[in-house]
Amino acid sequence: MATELDHDCPNCGEERNFYRTAATSLHLGLKTKWSCPECDYGFIRIGGDITSATA
Numbered sequence: 001m002a003t004e005l006d007h008d009c010p011n012c013g014e015e016r017n018f019y020r021t022a023a024t025s026l027h028l029g030l031k032t033k034w035s036c037p038e039c040d041y042g043f044i045r046i047g048g049d050i051t052s053a054t055a
């Protein structure tokens, strides 16, 4: 699985190459945490869906 992900960062206001900080297997699918390399913005994905954002 990829450990980098191009995604728009609402904090930076442009696309960043997010890096994966954690991965946990759930019955719903793989839960992964991603962080912006330029600021503290991060979000969580379960399977292919972004489920929540953390500051």
Ligand SMILES: [Zn+2]
Binding pocket: 009, 010, 011, 012, 013, 016, 036, 037, 038, 039, 040, 041
């Ligand atoms: Zn950012």
